[in-house]
Amino acid sequence: MERARARAPALALAPVEVPKFFVCPISLEVMRDPVTLSSGITYDRDSIERWLFTDGHGDCPVTKLPLGADDLEPTPNHTLRRLIQSWCAAHAVERFPTPRPPVDADRVAAIVGCAKKGGQQEVLAALRELADIIGESDRNRRCVEGVPEAVEFLVSVVKKHAAGTSSSKPLGGCRSQEEPMCGVPDSPKACSPEEAALSILHSLKLSEASLKRALESSDGFVDTLASVLRWPPNYRARTYAMHLLKAALSAMQPSQLSSASTDLVEGVVRVVADRTLSPKAIKVALHVLCRLCPWGRNRVKAVEAGAVAAVVELLLNEGCGCGGSNGKRAVELAVVAIDHLCGCAEGRLELVAHPAGLAVVARAATRLSPTATESAVRALHAVARHSATPAVLQEMLAVGVVARLLYLVQAGASGERPRERAREMLKMHARVWRGSPCLASHMASYPC
DSSP states (O other): OHHHHHTSOTTOSSOOOOOGGGBOTTTOSBOSSEEEOTTSOEEEHHHHHIIIIISOOOBOTTTOOBOOGGGGSOEEOHHHHHHHHHHHHHTTOOOOOOOOOOOOHHHHHHHHHHHHHSOHHHHHHHHHHHHHHHHHOHHHHHHHHTOHHHHHHHHHHHHHHHHTOBTTBOGGGOOTTSOBOTTOTTOOSBOOHHHHHHHHHHHHTOOHHHHHHHHHHSTTHHHHHHHHTTOTTOHHHHHHHHHHHHHHHHTSOHHHHHTOOHHHHHHHHHHHHOTTSOHHHHHHHHHHHHHHTTSTTHHHHHHHTTHHHHHHHHHHTTTTTOOHHHHHHHHHHHHHHHHHHTTSHHHHHHHHHSTTHHHHHHHHHHHSOHHHHHHHHHHHHHHHHHSOOHHHHHHHHHTTHHHHHHHIIIIIOSSHHHHHHHHHHHHHTHHHHTTOTTTHHHHTTSOO
């Protein structure tokens, strides 16, 4: 109760005892918009929606009873809200404003309908209103996501502008004439319609079902996002598009992944190579690259787009300079990407042709996580088995690959498979490597 008193409205003239049934059991604050669940417990709407939708719980926080589908739309407790307002008035406490009624699907469909019938100003107005609706609550976000016309409209806005955008003159970079898009999360004060639409799509956090519906109903949804990746000046739009691509790929069938366009793969590689983007955007791009590579000819397309050089440079910079767990994860993903790319002859040739290619992969084999160790050793094994020219073998010796393989065998790798692969490589090329004066004593146990 003391905590409830402390969190009572700030404009109270003196400390007052807040009735306990005015306090939300979750936030321990006076309820602004009380709603009641089927369990009979009343909560503040923002708190219970965060509990259900953001945190993903399926039970009542107090009784722990499972909640049904009807609890996704909790019942407003108008009587309690009036009592709280009367109590505020009686104790000279600022009254909470009457909450606006929740937005429903019909309202969202009407906004989209007006935008489709109107011109540029109507589209901008609709985007502003949708952004404000989504920003109010998680319930509103789910409501907008549940209206297929809304997602189709947002995709169409991006697609319309992308259709007239070339890689040499991106439309998204021209935003100085646009009005502020207030309410768009993480958006600039002034942005173009396509950037605002991308921001809203990103904020919707589309579920797998919504993504599948978008892939089926919106012709060229993925290709539209791929075209956004060719807007170099528009960093924010490219980041939104990359996040949406990552989500969309998780909902795509293997046949769709195998038929990914060259433009899509090139766009992803371009993001990986762009050091002006945020480390988080580059990490998402690495996720997408690793997701695409196993299917069809995507790894060859990625190699032709310069993926090997981009990833090697990323490893040289230790994850583009981002520290902490995010930086470590980015480097780990880069090693996994190298492993995928070395699954084709073109990728292996690019790796050995890069001055630092073999060295950075060898370094990653002993400095990161078990996953990175396994991927790095597998990539080196592919090179040693399929691309082992005399020059390559000498380079592996010169840049320390052989020394690190010996370390993995003698000190113990993270897992039996990397250790066995390292031992196999040493046996495979012992005749060449045992001649090194630095390694002769260590290589003596490996027969020629």
